[in-house]
Amino acid sequence: MPRPDDGILARRDEIAAALREIVPGEGVVTDEDERRAYETDGLTAYRDLPLAVVLPETREQASRVLAYCKEAGVKVVPRGAGTGLSGGALPLRDGILLAMGKFNRILEVDYDNRCVVAQPGVTNLAITQAVEAEGFYYAPDPSSQIACSIGGNVAENSGGVHCLKYGVTTNNLLGLEVVLMDGSAIEIGGRHLDSEGYDLLGLLTGSEGLLGVVTEVTVRILRKPETARALLVGFPSSEQAGDCVAAIIGAGIIPGGMEIMDANAVRAAEDFVKAGYPLDVEALLIVELDGPQVEVDHLVAQVGAIAEAKGAVTSKVSESEEERLRFWAGRKAAFPAIGRITPDYYCMDGTIPRRRLPEVLKRMTEMSERYGLGVANVFHAGDGNLHPLIMYDANNPGELERAEEFGAEILKLCVEVGGVLTGEHGVGVEKRDLMGEMFSEADLKQQQRVKCAFDPDALLNPGKVFPQLHRCAELGRMHIHRGRMPFPDLPRF
Amino acid sequence: MRETFKPEDSKQAAEAVAWAAAEEAPLEVLGQGSKRGLGRPVQASRDLDLSALSGIASYEPDELVLTAAAGTPMAEIEQALEAEGQMLAFEPPDLGPLYGREAGGGSIGGVLACNLSGPRRIKAGAARDHFLGLEAVSGRGEIFRAGGKVVKNVTGYDLAKLLAGSYGTLAAFTEVTVKVLPRPEKTYSVLLFGLDDRGALEAMTRALTSEHEVSGAAHLPEAMAKRAPVDYLAEAGSNVTAIRVEGPGPSVKHRVAALRQELGDLAPSEELHSRNSATLWHWLAGGGPLANGVNEGAAIWRLSTTPSEGPSVMAKIAGEETLESYYDWGGGLLWLALPQGEDAGAGRVRGALEGLRGHATLLRADDALRAAVPVFEPLDAAKGALTERIKDGFDPRRVLNPGRMYAGI
DSSP: OOOOOHHHHHTHHHHHHHHHHHSOGGGEEOOHHHHHTTSOOSOTTOOOOOSEEEOOOSHHHHHHHHHHHHHHTOEEEEESSSOOSSOTTOOOTTEEEEEOTTOOOEEEEETTTTEEEEOTTSBHHHHHHHHGGGTEEOOOOOTTTTTOBHHHHHHHTOOOTTHHHHOOGGGGEEEEEEEOTTSOEEEEEOSSSSOSSSOHHHHHTTSTTSSOEEEEEEEEOEEOOSEEEEEEEEESSHHHHHHHHHHHHHTTOOOSEEEEEEHHHHHHHHHHHOOOOOSSOSEEEEEEEEESHHHHHHHHHHHHHHHHHTTOSEEEEOOSHHHHHHHHHHHHTHHHHHHHHSSEEEEOOEEOOGGGHHHHHHHHHHHHHHHTOOEEEEEETTTTEEEEEEEEOTTSTTHHHHHHHHHHHHHHHHHHTTOBSOSSSOOTTTTGGGHHHHSOHHHHHHHHHHHHHHOTTOOBSTTSSOSSOOOHHHHHOOOOOTTOOSOTTSOBO | OOEEEOOSSHHHHHHHHHHHHHHTOOEEEESSSTTTTSSSOOOOSEEEEOTTSOSEEEEEGGGTEEEEETTOBHHHHHHHHHHTTEEOTTOOOOOGGGGTSOTTOOBHHHHHHTTOOOTTHHHHOOGGGGEEEEEEEETTSOEEEEEOSSSOOOSSOOHHHHHTTSTTSSEEEEEEEEEOEEOOSEEEEEEEESOOHHHHHHHHHHHHTSSSOEEEEEEEOHHHHTTOSSHHHHTOOSOEEEEEEEESHHHHHHHHHHHHHHTTTTOOEEEEOHHHHHHHHHHHHTTGGGOSSSSTTEEEEEEEEOGGGHHHHHHHHHTTSOOEEEEEGGGTEEEEEEEOTTTTTHHHHHHHTTTSOEEEEEEEOOHHHHHHSOSSOOOOHHHHHHHHHHHHHHOTTOOBSTTSSSTTO
16 A cells, blocks of 8 residues: 555644534544444455544535545545455545445435436445335345445446346446545436446446545336246366356356356355255356246256256256245355355455366366465356355464465466456455556556546545556656658558 | 558557657548448548458357457458357447448447447447457557456456447547347337327336336337338338337247237237347337438437436427437437438427436538537536546547547547
8 A cells, every 4th residue: 555644644633623624523533443443344354544534424525525635635535335345445544534324315216217316325235125115126236235335336346146147237327426536526327328428437337436436326227027946056077067057158048147156165055054055066056047937937948958968967946936045045155154164264256258167276276285275166157257265264374365375376367368357346455466467557557547537646545456556647648759650561542 | 632541450550549649640530431420520631440450359159258350340240140149239220321321331349439229228238338348549559458358347447438439539449349148039029009109108118117128119100100111010000119028939929918918008009020020120220210211411319318208308309390200218219300400400409408317419410510519418517627638548639539529529
């Protein structure tokens, strides 16, 4: 992280007093014990105490806080519910933490236009709960959905198990209201489709709190599918499970959900929730089909036949809603299940081209032996998003560092085979220093020039995403080589 | 004489742009030039023709990913996808005939640069939702990459989204990666006859809020329906509302029957099966009802607004006159043909949006009008300033398609 600015640290009381002018009452937290509650997000290995925590209640307050911080040169880290897994809301000692938890109201439900307008602190699940009585839901469903906020989902472009069919956050947004670092507010989109001008909605989504602070969100809601059924299919090898997934997609079927668990994950989950998973398989595939009953039944039969042809050794189809939920219970509890068998675990999040799965798993097993740390895998098989869970014990000196090295090596492998560093958790501080594995200096500089358009002084969430901070003046400079005609051999007409 | 640079690889493209930046000599960025009539006329005396950057670099149907050089013809992409039973789910419209060109033109880079999507936009998303990654040359003459070649990725800013719909004003694509999806086994449509705008909105809204996974909802006044390349519409003798359902055979049959029953109290209905249904939606996507030998001297607009406001916006624009127009996107997209007149109808069209969110694009008009009238919805001060700063980051010397979207951008 950037070295804390002593000048700012020395002005803490003055800064807090100025912020209290904007957010009165208990909206500015300076007490050390209270600040402690905000020292980390879902990536708990990293912690720091913010200069102060500010909890605005209105857009106007948020806007004035940012304008003040820009004027005073104070860094700002935005935070939703603090469930992020890449350290995107990790506080800075010389910066305020702008916590958006008080923006917790659903402002409007509009069924005719199939959307909900909500404040950013509303939880992901609360949106679905607000509309489910009418038979609707909000599709992206990150596993933290009971706690994570919709504003945080926008910042991280969160996914979930249903995103191959229904898309991630960015595909389910219609509008945003955002406050920029200079305090100005912009309104993007609304209840209509597409944008005039540049697609700022798409740019801001997944920008990890580096470009602006979301103060209002309009999401698309969908009618709940009539029904859903799941198949639970066991394979003697991960290769066959991967082949089966490829064949399902090759047959033109996009299931609502499609997950693979490896033997370690299956065993841990079965011990924990007794979902009825077969223990003698190397890979377990869960396929969920949703839609009209007649379509689901039709596709269940097709998927069952494909699985058999691909060498499934066990295969079950859910015959009731209760059974379907039981099939999922093990997968949904996979993380805590691993948590039971190891003091600590570190959850990774790379994406690979699916056909490289067997090779990646094999090399991960080799790494596991080399690092002396266990690993279990759950895999969003439809879209190639891999979640290796590295098991370690933070109380053993050096083990956390070893787990991190192991994780970094996995992510480098993902890039090597044609994939990416993160499928849904974000870069944050966690993968910041690996960005060079995937992007060249020129690529990263071009991204940072976008940052300069929004926040030229680099005050908003600095130290995240980019391994190196460049000054905007330096990034803006152009090296001109005049007079040299382009490629004399170039065809001209 | 107009000079054309026609690079054969991305390095040559970068050299051409670097030279243009050094000389402050603006370039018009082209794939096949099929959408040259869309946007403000570009003030450039040189073309950067990317059509030699052509060919599918990799296509893995079961990974749902296709990578191609930016200048690859759409016809080639669509042929490759069709051979594997797949498609670009955002249904890129073929605007060729609207601009007086042959059908079947255009390049993949051009489709993405304009973020053009068809009727399935309401269910499957826009072009930008399927744009996974890219290599491009910025206005600084530098090659950069963004995004990735897998369907799920949040590494770094989503520059693919920013560049989709930027009309070549930020960077010239050299290679693009898109998400592809299986083509539905069956495409059926329910037709409802004789509904007025309000009635059609009710029918479309009911369909779109049903469980039947509707993938298209459009409404045509009688005069437009009469021009349809499908007899059921051409011979209907009334307004026609069309609702599309796609998927496996048994599912489509079931849903069409259910929709006809659920909408039966509103209007008499008929159903269209595969070929007729596909023909209808292809025609609607490309502005067919307003083109093909009619409205030749007219300005064509596309207006996106809150679906429930569609009919009232349409009524405001129409005023006392009859208007050549139709609805797509469940009422949220208005296609309009207006006399070019002094302002191509911009006052009427944009006036009708006042107080509402939404945007209108002057899709087609004479060059002089497109230079004089804002083609894209004017930006408010805050977004305008931000847009300018974003442009500065990519193209500080204003050499890539300057003025194509907004003056000075």
